[in-house]
Each structure stands twice: as C-alpha cells, then as structure tokens.
Amino acid sequence: GVPEVPARQVAPRRRSREIHVGPVAVGGGAPVSVQSMTTTRTSDIGATLQQIAELTASGCQIVRVACPTQDDADALAVIARKSQIPVIADIHFQPKYVFAAIEAGCAAVRVNPGNIKKFDDQIAQIARAAKDHGTPVRIGVNAGSLDRRLLQKYGRATPEALVESALWEASLFEEHDFRDIKISVKHNDPVVMIEAYRRLAEECDYPLHLGVTEAGPAFQGTIKSAVAFGALLSRGIGDTIRVSLSAPPVEEVKVGIQILQSLGLRERRLEIVSCPSCGRAQVDVYRLADEVTAGLDGLEVPLRVAVMGCVVNGPGEAREADLGVASGNGKGQIFVKGEVVRTVPESRIVETLIEEAQRLAERMK
Ligand code: SF4
Numbered sequence: 342g343v344p345e346v347p348a349r350q351v352a353p354r355r356r357s358r359e360i361h362v363g364p365v366a367v368g369g370g371a372p373v374s375v376q377s378m379t380t381t382r383t384s385d386i387g388a389t390l391q392q393i394a395e396l397t398a399s400g401c402q403i404v405r406v407a408c409p410t411q412d413d414a415d416a417l418a419v420i421a422r423k424s425q426i427p428v429i430a431d432i433h434f435q436p437k438y439v440f441a442a443i444e445a446g447c448a449a450v451r452v453n454p455g456n457i458k459k460f461d462d463q464i465a466q467i468a469r470a471a472k473d474h475g476t477p478v479r480i481g482v483n484a485g486s487l488d489r490r491l492l493q494k495y496g497r498a499t500p501e502a503l504v505e506s507a508l509w510e511a512s513l514f515e516e517h518d519f520r521d522i523k524i525s526v527k528h529n530d531p532v533v534m535i536e537a538y539r540r541l542a543e544e545c546d547y548p549l550h551l552g553v554t555e556a557g558p559a560f561q562g563t564i565k566s567a568v569a570f571g572a573l574l575s576r577g578i579g580d581t582i583r584v585s586l587s588a589p590p591v592e593e594v595k596v597g598i599q600i601l602q603s604l605g606l607r608e609r610r611l612e613i614v615s616c617p618s619c620g621r622a623q624v625d626v627y628r629l630a631d632e633v634t635a636g637l638d639g640l641e642v643p644l645r646v647a648v649m650g651c652v653v654n655g656p657g658e659a660r661e662a663d664l665g666v667a668s669g670n671g672k673g674q675i676f677v678k679g680e681v682v683r684t685v686p687e688s689r690i691v692e693t694l695i696e697e698a699q700r701l702a703e704r705m706k
Contacts, residue, residue: 351604352577357548360477360521362403363427363448367523367581368548373574373606374581375597376403376550377590378431384412386419392590397425401594403581405429405451414438417445429479433486436463443470449523451479453486454510468519477521478514482506483554484528498528500537508544522547523580527554531569538573548580555585562586563596570600611637614662615648622650624668624687636695642702646694647676664697666690677701 359369367374377396381388383406393404408414408430414437421428427448432438442450450471471478484498488506495502503526511522524547528534534553542549553569556562566584573579582600584593601607615630616622630648637646647665649655659665659676666673673690674681677697685693 351575351606354577355542356546357580358520358546360523360548361475362429362477362581365402365427365448367550371580373579373601374402375400375594375601376405376429376581376583377401377593377597378405378407378583380590382413383407383420384410384416386416389416389420390423393420393424393426393428395591396594399591399594400598401426401590403427403429403448405431405583407431408438408442409433411438414441414445417442417447421446421448431481436467439467440470443467443474443476446474447476449477449479451481452510453481453483454488454506464513465517468514468517471521472519475521477523478519479550480507480510480514480522480524481550482510482524482526484533485554498533500526500528500533500540503528503533503537504540504544507541511545511547520547523550524548525550525552527552529553529555529557529565531565531572534569535572538578539576542573542578549578551579551582552585557587559586559588559592562588566596567600567603571604574600574604574606609643609645611640611643612645613637613648614645614658614665616650616654616658618650621653622668623670624650624673624690626650626668629666629668629690632691633694636691637698640698640702642705644698644701644705646698648694663701664694666694 354370357368360367365374379389379392381392383389396404404426417430429449429451430442430447431451433453439450482503487498491502491506507524507526526537526541531553551570553565556565570582582597584596586593602609613630613634616626618626633648645662647658647662649658649667652667652669655667659667660679665676671687672684674684675693
C-alpha cells in the first residue's frame, strides 16, 4: 500500500479545505496524492480498466479519464465501479456529460471554465447534482483554453488571468453554496505556473491540484514538473499532483512519487546514494550503481544504500546510509548500519550488497 505518514516535511503545509475524491482525502493536511490520466478511449472499457490496473499497481491514487463523447459517458458507470482507485471524469464543453459522470458514480468531475461558457446557466443544476451525490468538482484552468474575455483583458495567459478565471468559476459555484471544489491553474511554463499557484494559494482555501501542462517528453517534462512542483511544495502549496508527460501514464506516476519522496512528503523506499565518480574512483561506479539498483528493484522497504567510488567521501556516506560500500584498491568495505561488516574483492561487491540488503529487509518486515 501507499505509505500515509510523511517521513519529514520541507515546510508547513498551507491550510486548505479538505475534500474527498472517493476515499482519498485531498487538502486539509492529507498526504499529497499522485494522480494520472488514462490514454485509452474511455469507451473501450476493457483497455481503460487494464490501464487503470497498471496505474494502481504503480502507486497512482486517483485516475482521470477523458469524456469527449456519449460512448465515453456511457462507459463511466462500469469504469467507476470496477476501478480500484477513484475515477475523475474530465469534461470540456458539454454539461450533459457532467450530469452523466455524476450519475455514473465518478468520484469527481473536472470542468474547464474556459470551455464551459454554456455551463453558466446550468451551474445551479450541476451544483445541486454534485451536492446530492457528494461529488467534488475540479475547476481546471488551462493556459491553452483560457476564456476569451480574460485573454482580451490580459493579452495572454498571465498568472493573474489564470487565477481570475479559476476564482470566477469558483464564485459561480459558491453562489449556489457549493464549495466541494479543488482547483488547478496549469501553464506549460513553470515560471508562470508557479506564480499562478502562489497567488491562488493566497486568495482561496481550496485544495490545489498541481500540474505543468504540456510539459513535454519524459526528460524535459520530468525536470519541468520537478522544478515547478518543488518550488510550490517546498512552500507548503499543493494537495495533489499530476505530472504530464508525453509518455505512458505509469511513467508520470513514478515521477510524481519520486518528487514527493525527494521532498520528504512521502516515505522513501529504496534510495541509492551513489557518487558521480571522478578521477579518484577506484571502481566502475556507474556499473556498480546500476547493478545494485537493478538487484534491489522491488525491495519494498525504506533503505538507503550508498555506492561510493573511493575512500574520500566513501566511508562517511556509507556509514550514514543503512548499507553501503566504500571502494579502494580493488576491494570494497561493506558497511551495515554504520559498521564495516566485511571487506570483499570488487567482483563480489554487488552480490554482497544485495545479500546484506535482503537480510536488512527481512529484519525490517
Ligand atoms: Fe570521486 Fe571518490 Fe567522491 Fe566518488 S567518492 S566522486 S570517486 S572522490
């Protein structure tokens, strides 16, 4: 299962209103959750449920599915019922699908104020239906689909424009006494996105869903998301995150979890502390680090393993970690919990570390 207790915190969390997306609490100090979105046709129930199962196995806690057609809307009830994690229906343009998603038992619906002008006169009915079913609404503002009125006012999708769009939409729901809301204000530029969320965090107490939209292919998107989420989460801002990558959604979840672990907002599992190697290295650090990482894959315990190339920082880091090796002269000193337990030839470093890691993991179970 997903560890609930943060190991340590970078900053006090912003106080936000708590909502519930199915059984997952978002806001109100609940652990920051990781979500993703399916890439299958939602109307293909089998394929969508299969992808949701893969996402669930990778640690995804909330999943969003697109709902652009009536066939997709018709599939929601089965998907929502059979999914192991809460399902959010992602709706642009058509209010009728919002009602369908609420009726289908989706854990939440996402609406985009830039695309839902026609919704304005139907907000009262949406608010009533959502309230009756206990279904929260995500107001998801996107730079790429900002309301034309706001584009004219601000010239482009500035942080102010994104925030105004979100708060205006929220106010329409508030008029009907509906506050079961979370908000996102996504932009593809982390600088604009960070500023938008910072302002939004000050101006409301709704929980915030963080995202850099159209972040790009895996390498670039991972960095953009890590930088943007890091800047916000380190100030306590953000209640649930979605990394957007032009890559399979399971990759988004892995990156999201790693970001939370890096900030101490999620308990770390296996962590390899390996040196970058340098002219002093006396072993092939890259190979050692890769082999140890591969050998320990799937070890479900929090373990810090140090793989160090020489005796300069090696013994220090190895001693600080749960387990480590400091190499020198074709040999490796193996540390367990700060003590040297043996010295082995270089050829046996990897197998010895894996053996010791498994022994430690057994003790921790
Ligand atoms: Fe270089 Fe040794 Fe530091 Fe690795 S531990 S980077 S080999 S000085």
